[in-house]
Amino acid sequence: MGAGSALAVHAAEVPAIALRGSQILGPAQQDLGEADWLARLNNWKRDTQGQYPAWLQAMQQWRNSQRAGMAYDDAQYRRPELRWTQRDFVQTQAMVEDRYLYDPATRHYTAKRFLDDLRQRYGGIDSVLLWPVYPNIGIDDRNQWDMLRDMPGGVAGVRGLIRDFHAQGVKVFFPTMPWDTGTRDVGTSMHVATTALMAELGADGINGDTMDGLPLEYRQAADASGRALSLEPELNFRDERMLAYNQQSWGYWAQSLVPMVSKWKWLEPRHMVHVCDRWATDRSTLLQDAFFNGSGIQSWENVWGWWNQLTPRDGEALRRIATIYRAFPEHMVSVAWQPHVQTLHYGVYASAFPLSDSTLWTIINRTDWQISEPVLRLPHQSGQRYFDLWQGRELQPRIVDGAAELSVTLEPHGYGAILRLRAGASMASLPASLQTLAQQARKPLAAYAANWQPLAQQMVAIAPTRAARSAPDGMVEIPAAQFSFKVHGLEIEGENKPGLDVQYPWEAVARRHHLHSLAIRRFYIDRYPVTNAQYLAFVRASGYQPADRHNYLRHWVDGAPRAGDEQRPVVWVSLEDARAYLRWAGKRLPHEWEWQYAAQGTDGRLYPWGNSWDGTMVQAPEQGRSLTAAAVVGQHPQAASPFGVQDLVGSVWQWTSEFADEHTRAAVLRGGSYYQPQNSDWYFPQAYRLDEHGKYLLMAPAKDRAGTMGLRGVQDAAD
Template structure:
């Protein structure tokens, strides 16, 4: 196996488990021996000793360890010194934006609504510094398009995305694109992946690349990015190795184990200007990541639309981050300097810990409350200086220590505190504005830990007229009420809900494995097309109606100059979206089938696994995996018991099971297809599928939604 592919597979597996295996043992070891000198190998989040008497030696060990690491890796900070990378020092809040999110693209008005995203981010979190434009997964693999095609096929293409980037830049927000190294089984570019990434970076004016499933990028990344555009950073998803900090300005702090006493972000300690973004995508309580960021002067990844599931932030956690954001920005140079002392030993409340940040004329303490009980009263004892002023930046007001230097205050359960001090005769620029802003945010204080919930609703179906008899080329499906099995591949996109309950706080239970559950259905008397709609039938519709879709991108892309390729007349029509299919159905006096109607036709009341029975048999369906379709009546042995043809593996078939939760819109596909992307479990399902198998297709825009692997058939309603 190729070493790179093997690395990606292992990384992806560990990512789902929520651990970084190489560091688990060392994390436990360093925690047990934290009172001694630190071992050379440390966990991504260095555990801190619980015994406060050990803190002094622990901090000395940290300083010594950093010097040793710098010497060992021959550390070179020149990339951090470059002027074009100074924006990183204030890039604390990063928004992971699913481009399928309906708040980002308004399909009714055909426009990107980035202002909605930014306004919401400012209102709830204080603002965004970076927006990651996530594109392909979990759609990629449904057809041969590669990850770069998904940027090109977005509404308006790369030029429109450049306008999005320009608008973000006008607001002071940087833009990332995404790289999926595991995408090796779809259509190949004529150039290498890094060159293709550099082209997209240059085309839209992006500022960084998120390295999905990777712990680092190669030296080639750095060289080619510098050639395409200055100031472009790399941010790894997995824990960035120590020796690569000098080439990567950012990395995720994802699922890091922490000690009861707040730990130290290893990479941030080695290079204080290295920005890490804390993230635990399926966890409803974000306080652990918030506290790690606050104690380490680092950032947060704000990710609510997790590949089509909505894991919303709670009002409390949003309030905490909003409180942090203004302070972090105002003191960004201090938070990214080496004038940082973790775990100062002058907190007065149980379970409250503090870090100290300082320069010649300022001291700033970041405090966290590790408990679930509010802390009121004495919080911090400082060496009192009568010539200095002291401020509580969470409340946005001046505070007055008593004679012994005790500062009182309040920290909500799992919340944060912040005290800053500086000489009374020193004027900090716009400090009054900071106080005013923080005072207003303090009025939003909330204890509400219930995350924001949304609910997907099924789009109603308008019945056809009630037919007295079954039209030609249709077959009858008797009414049925009862339980049917439904099988999904356990993927991060989930199933029918906006957030599957089983995913909360842990993610997919059995990633990339089939999961079966039961649905109670009621199907009335209907008739279904004996075959999928063919190219010839769709051409007849076009000639009769003159139908032209509002958005022509990829419409009937496989036709040549509006003509069906010779020999493909009886193949299923593809490169149509739901609206194209509905237009045909309306013209024909029909409608699209619900998922359960399609399944009942394919499986029969016997609930066969395949239209012809319970076992795969050669010569019963299209067995290609390269996307080559066959005529709809090519496999008479594969007919369903109702008489329907081609209900397995030629193309996926759209159903009228469309769901919408105002963030994501999706429909259920049935039947499998003759295309299967190989090389990664992250790809969309393909190939031969059972009659009970359902696939969830996120919907966005016709140019994206029209695929070479998806067709449809119709149904009518019959009189009982």
């Protein structure tokens, strides 16, 4: 049955529709609360074809009822300055630390390099969600707006980055975090602070992290700021009325053999859902579900520093989907959209997107076999023309009893798309689009690799120092030993996926949990973290001035520590600043295992003083919204390690090893700090135990420096 055909269904036959989160079950699907495997077992054998007319009528009645019940007003979707949201088909979330986005060596943003890579791999994006906050937020008291302003170049630099994206036709979003209530108080409401900063930057949208709909106050504040912003919550709307002013959203969709229908797109076809599964290494079903619904796709790959690149097959499928979307954008938001139109094959599902002079069908093949036979049978009128968009060619239908039978080739778990033009209708852009699609189709999706591989990491080398024969002043000798190095990363998300956390030189892949026996040579380590007085001596003797001075020693006044702070640990120093000091001092950063051995000895203890946590051994934690100073060093000698090293835990975080892959730089931080922002589990986790470490993403000194980040040095020992 084709789009626009009359559906005569008696009222008594109209079934109730079934919802599953933000999705609607298809014809004859059932959701009885059974386990997913049992639902799959039951649903494959149900007659989705015969139930379609009654189901579609029920869907239409339900939509009318829901819209009437919430007094739906589509004014926000008719705003000319926000019409672009309806063509925002492919969005990616990008960590601002991504090395394709910013080059710390030249100190320049590299939006073109970032976009060129995405165009080459999957056809590019329509918008980018730039992410400057989590997982580093909570390392000190900087709030979400502070961390955005701390990006290289500050507000002016970010404005320039946004202009670079706009020049490439890409819209820019930033997140807002409602859970960020433990860091510095911004002094105004969250919606005012966020929308005002977006207007200042010239951004285009706000992504509501963890939010089940951005409240109306965000729309009102955005309009008051003079900047028309798209609102895009991460989660399913808690209130259907939010659909009227949140033009976009994310879709964390359940998957089934029979594809489900987007609830929000069904209620408002112009609403752009970006389907997302950040942890999926096979996105084929996600892409099919999006194409079936005519929905957008979130092509997120850099997930908090874990690189989850689209496989070549998924990337090529996304390229072809996006090519069709961008060539026929008005079809994809058709108010006459009909999901689950009838097809001629089991396991083949289609949606129709009609306009006045043409209709576009998106088709997916859920089966494990290729189909090269008639797929759709449509009412035919003389003069109508048909095109296989996926293959980029015109179709010659078989006309039988006034119906056109259309044959296309669908790969196993593949895609198809058909365009029907009304007699006399013309589309000036169609020949060029067909040419592009035909060129893409020359190589089948099956010819592209579908296997996912984690990205290899390298540990940045630490150059040895001049060897000392005895302990230099202020340092402690650590004897040679065979050390069992056991540690795990405290990333909040990611389970234990390959590629997560770090990859030591002896490991084949990065992973969260690590265990290795190491022969450690004798060395010397600072008894205490480097103090403000020691760092001041370096600055005065060397004249050191970092190229990027933002946040550098921001706790000092007029180039020196405040009176009384001389023996507190120096903070607000980047990894580069720390290395500069240590080179001057004839020292180096400790390898992470050296730091742990100096803190733990050889008995595997959990804390420098033993196996039980004792809060009297460390500085009292700061849990307010404003950062206080770290305690003077040496206040807890009873908490020293077996070798006499002090202030290892609960004082300031300490820089150790750096790791890098093609997209992310990160440093391993040890020891935790005294600062503990409250009210959320999403803040940077503490690592007080000696078998735990933090992974801190690196971008540039301006953003990397922190009010709880210090250092201690190591010097090599002569044999």
